[in-house]
Amino acid sequence: MKLIQIILLVGLLATLISYFRWFRSAAADKLLIALILLSGIVFVIFPELTNKIAHRLGVGRGADLLFYLAIIGFGYALLLLYSKIRALEKKLTEITRKQALDEVKK
Amino acid sequence: MTSSPIFVIVPVYNEAPVIEQTLKDLLQYDYNIIMVDDGSTDEIDKVVKNHSLTLLKHAVNLGQGASLQTGMEFAKKSNAEIIVHFDGDGQHKAADIRKLIEPIIKDECDIVFGSRFLKKKSKQNIPFVRKIILQLARYMNWIYTGILLSDAHNGLRALNKKAMNEIIISENKMAHASEILYLTKKNNLRFKEIPVTITYTDYSKKKGQGIMNSINILFHLIAKKIDS
Numbered sequence: 001m002k003l004i005q006i007i008l009l010v011g012l013l014a015t016l017i018s019y020f021r022w023f024r025s026a027a028a029d030k031l032l033i034a035l036i037l038l039s040g041i042v043f044v045i046f047p048e049l050t051n052k053i054a055h056r057l058g059v060g061r062g063a064d065l066l067f068y069l070a071i072i073g074f075g076y077a078l079l080l081l082y083s084k085i086r087a088l089e090k091k092l093t094e095i096t097r098k099q100a101l102d103e104v105k106k
Numbered sequence: 107m108t109s110s111p112i113f114v115i116v117p118v119y120n121e122a123p124v125i126e127q128t129l130k131d132l133l134q135y136d137y138n139i140i141m142v143d144d145g146s147t148d149e150i151d152k153v154v155k156n157h158s159l160t161l162l163k164h165a166v167n168l169g170q171g172a173s174l175q176t177g178m179e180f181a182k183k184s185n186a187e188i189i190v191h192f193d194g195d196g197q198h199k200a201a202d203i204r205k206l207i208e209p210i211i212k213d214e215c216d217i218v219f220g221s222r223f224l225k226k227k228s229k230q231n232i233p234f235v236r237k238i239i240l241q242l243a244r245y246m247n248w249i250y251t252g253i254l255l256s257d258a259h260n261g262l263r264a265l266n267k268k269a270m271n272e273i274i275i276s277e278n279k280m281a282h283a284s285e286i287l288y289l290t291k292k293n294n295l296r297f298k299e300i301p302v303t304i305t306y307t308d309y310s311k312k313k314g315q316g317i318m319n320s321i322n323i324l325f326h327l328i329a330k331k332i333d334s
Contacts, residue, residue: 093172096176097164
């Protein structure tokens with residue numbers, strides 16, 4: 001197993017676990033996004049850096065490494081959005097139900 | 107409202123063409139009828155205006171699960187002893203309700219499910235494709251809930267006080283049928299299946315569950331597992 005495989009697996013698991021256990025606070029989300037953006041800026045300024053890190057991890061090119069990481073990030077965003085939609089749906093149901101019960105016609 | 111402690115909840119969504127028929131059947135008996143209009147765009151008010159029933163209206167369409175839960179909350183507040191779920195599309199028979207609530211009145215069960223498959227084969231008269239979907243759904247429910255019913259998606263059910271307090275439907279759409287089963291198992295409710303008649307009209311077939319929606323329900327259930 002290459003190092004990158006272990007890292008991606010850990011990343012995926014961490015995404016899942018953090019999503020369900022700790023990461024649901026808005027502050028933590030902001031921190032994560034800030035971290036991603038900052039590292040993005042660093043990599044844009046020093047593109048060779050990604051290649052170096054990729055080689056260390058056992059990936060051919062820096063771009064490939066970013067691609068793999070993006071997939072994890074994408075999955076995380078999707079889960080986050082999904083949970084938000086579920087929460088909204090729940091609120092909508094509560095409001096609609098309350099109104100129905102308040103305005104009952106007999 | 108009548109003084110009957112038996113509340114029949116009829117969820118409807120754009121069911122105006124057949125609702126008159128369903129109501130005529132139901133109103134022969136002395137049950138409290140709670141109709142939940144799930145944001146219909148047709149004029150259900152006009153159709154039900156002359157009948158003695160309680161009408162609850164969702165401002166927007168939420169799904170059958172949500173409608174049943176709204177009806178149940180009203181019934182609970184009105185001191186219902188028994189709640190019956192009854193589809194609005196005319197496929198159920200009001201005469202079956204008496205059989206359905208019997209095990210509850212005798213205190214043998216907390217929840218009773220109607221089943222179209224407990225009848226003699228010759229009397230079932232179920233379209234072939236529907237039969238296959240229902241068989242698949244049965245086993246899907248079994249994997250999900252640990253209960254193997256003979257009929258996975260029958261809308262006719264009866265609940266006693268214990269069951270109506272334990273079963274709070276949070277699946278707004280059609281996955282509520284599996285959710286009810288799941289909560290039955292989780293809360294160790296005593297359950298039973300009773301043979302009921304399902305009438306397949308062209309109308310109810312059109313409104314019924316297709317293959318694509320079965321897949322939809324499966325996804326809802328997986329999402330729910332992840333969610334909880």
